[in-house]
Amino acid sequence: MQNTLFVCVLCRSSQLETNQLSPGQILFDRLKEELANCDWNEAICLQPVRCMGACSRSCVVALAAPNKLTFILSELSALESVAELLQFSQQYSDSASGKVPYRERPAAVKQGIHAVLPPLPVLPQAIDLTS
Numbered sequence: 001m002q003n004t005l006f007v008c009v010l011c012r013s014s015q016l017e018t019n020q021l022s023p024g025q026i027l028f029d030r031l032k033e034e035l036a037n038c039d040w041n042e043a044i045c046l047q048p049v050r051c052m053g054a055c056s057r058s059c060v061v062a063l064a065a066p067n068k069l070t071f072i073l074s075e076l077s078a079l080e081s082v083a084e085l086l087q088f089s090q091q092y093s094d095s096a097s098g099k100v101p102y103r104e105r106p107a108a109v110k111q112g113i114h115a116v117l118p119p120l121p122v123l124p125q126a127i128d129l130t131s
């Protein structure tokens with residue numbers, strides 16, 4: 001199953017104004033670098049996104065997969081949340097439903113929960129009206 005970690009690369013923060021890179025881009029780059037060193041990295045697709053509509057709560061990421069919960073996390077530190085985001089991504093990819101028990105979630109994830117969405121409903125089989 002494909003699990004996708006969406007990362008807004010346009011997120012800016014007053015806490016971290018550096019050179020030309022946005023904190024969102026810094027977060028994405030660090031996640032990409034660290035994920036490459038994980039032996040489970042094929043379980044996660046890291047996907048850059050240009051804004052997820054929560055700009056005042058940067059940095060923003062979302063973790064989603066078919067038939068799983070979708071987690072939207074915000075107010076993440078570009079510098080300090082990388083290890084915990086990867087830990088949670090692994091927990092999520094290991095879970096059939098995406099329901100990582102609250103007590104097992106890393107602190108940055110517990111603090112950063114912006115929304116949790118249920119899986120999309122499974123559409124009924126298309127009805128063949130021609131027969």
Ligand code: FES
Pocket residue numbers: 008009010011012024050051052053054055056058060
């Ligand atoms: S710029 Fe990141 S959510 Fe809008």
